Amino acid sequence: MASLTAPxxxxxxxxxIFLAVVMAATVGGALGxxxxxxxxxxxxxxxxxxxxxxxxxxxxxxxxxxxxxWPPIVTRGLLAIGGALMVWSLYMAVYxxxxxxxxxxxxxxxxxxxxxxxxGKGILDALNTFVPPACDEAAGRFLGLSFAGWNAxxxxxxxxVAWWSAFQRKCD
Numbered sequence: 001m002a003s004l005t006a007p008x009x010x011x012x013x014x015x016x017i018f019l020a021v022v023m024a025a026t027v028g029g030a031l032g033x034x035x036x037x038x039x040x041x042x043x044x045x046x047x048x049x050x051x052x053x054x055x056x057x058x059x060x061x062x063x064x065x066x067x068x069x070w071p072p073i074v075t076r077g078l079l080a081i082g083g084a085l086m087v088w089s090l091y092m093a094v095y096x097x098x099x100x101x102x103x104x105x106x107x108x109x110x111x112x113x114x115x116x117x118x119x120g121k122g123i124l125d126a127l128n129t130f131v132p133p134a135c136d137e138a139a140g141r142f143l144g145l146s147f148a149g150w151n152a153x154x155x156x157x158x159x160x161v162a163w164w165s166a167f168q169r170k171c172d
Contacts, residue, residue: 004076004166012075013066015165019082019158020059026154027052030147039140039147042133043110044096048151051089055158058082076166083162086155093152099136100146110135 027049033039062078099106133139139147 004073004080008066008069008072008075011168012079012165013063015161015168016059016062016066016075016079016082019079019162019165020056020063022154022158023052023055023059023082026151026158027056030151033147040133042135043107044092044099044135045133045147048089048092048096048148051085051092051155055082055085055089058085059162079162079166083159083166086159086162090152090155090159093148093155096135096148097146097152100148102136106135 030041030045030049034041058078059082062075062082065075065078095104096106098104142150145153
């Protein structure tokens with residue numbers, strides 16, 4: 001295992017580009033399911049996206065750092081930060097999955113709305129009857145996993161790639 005100050009090479013450049021693209025695709029897929037597929041995210045779903053929103057620019061910066069041959073500690077440090085962000089994402093996804101499977105309680109403010117008004121017939125009154133999704137109900141499952149479960153899988157893989165590339169010896 002190399003230190004953060006070991007020379008970098010194509011491994012780190014390729015990993016940073018891969019991570020930036022896959023992180024962007026992952027959060028882009030979530031946004032696509034929301035805006036095109038009509039899946040309304042709960043509070044935890046929205047919070048799970050934060051590491052990706054932070055991670056994409058960090059990985060782009062890591063790719064630039066590697067490409068411009070900045071000091072190795074910068075490139076490797078940015079890759080390590082990306083790994084830490086994906087560990088945070090993994091934690092959030094496992095927590096959310098556990099809430100969906102009723103293994104533990106979720107946040108008390110997830111899905112809470114004001115009580116709907118009675119007797120109104122306008123569009124503003126219809127907005128009051130909207131009930132956001134609850135954190136403890138999966139919007140759907142594919143191969144037995146919810147969106148949160150698939151985010152846990154993606155986060156684990158991305159964290160592994162980021163950490164591996166941050167501490168991988170120069171192989172070029």
